[in-house]
Amino acid sequence: MSVPRWAHPKALQTGLLAALLCAALVMLPGPKAWAEYGDVVINNYSEESGMRPVVFPHWFHRIRFRCKVCHGDLGFEFQAGGNEINMLKIIDGEYCGACHNGNIAWGVENCELCHSAKPGTDTQVHGSTLKSLVTPGDQGQ
């Protein structure tokens, strides 16, 4: 008795395999943002000046300094984007410039190490409660 070509075990096996592959592709999750809790994106002036927004990794800095150093001595407010930091102030040694001067940490010539966020990312504290609340207006702060 002859078996039709399409019903050949090998053809069926291949077909099934292809179907499973397609199904697996459908079930793959889409792209998501799993950036670190507390990462601050600052986009006050960056993008309008043609640079990527800044990502400030809180976790990296709190391994090296206690909160008091930046939020007490250097005058950083507890608000993302609330400090109106610009490159002039940094070069003058204020805010980030207190360390990012080539002595304690990398200097301002390494633009892209800080200006590293995806274009179009809003000023925010990543993973913050406010970011996850469905409220109008002042999100992300």
Place this chain on the structure above:
Amino acid sequence: MFRFVSVTLAAVMLVMPLTISAQGKDPLSFNRLMADPETRNAPPPDDGIHDPANPATDMLQSPREAFGPLPDANAGNYVDWVKALQEGLIHPRYDLKDPDMTPTVMDLDIVREVKGSMPDVVFPHKEHTEWLDCANCHPAIFIPQRGANQLSMAAILMGEQCGACHGRVAFPVTQCRACHSRSKTPADDAAKKEEAK
């Protein structure tokens, strides 16, 4: 060949709706937006906010690498920062210039009796003064006087009061019992201890 393709297509069309509906009916599907352990502390090029097209992104340290030796927590960075500091696993400076300056730690617990059914809040000054200066909180955020501060979870969720840090960088407000940690009456505590025995 035509038959092979048609059989494959038929099989795919049969399986696809099944997998799509299975995603909706999975009793664990509520979990789909939460980070699973594999995606936590992702390296910068994969974290979704750093631009992988930026050549310097690859030079940045991966949090996974830095957090390796640090104690685990259930939320936030999944690092117990207070424990990491107290156990001497990290040595963050208290002063920019002077590496030997140490904080003035104040060991004073403030118990706040809460109105609702949640356990009372114990605020430990000790853990806070290890990281912060008095002036970070007093008097702008909290008036340093007993009974002078009307706190509410609504304000905290909106990033005020404790929410200035908790929910942004310190452990998030989903860790209810980290603050609401004292049972309403000592009798409750005694009863629990009896049960445990």
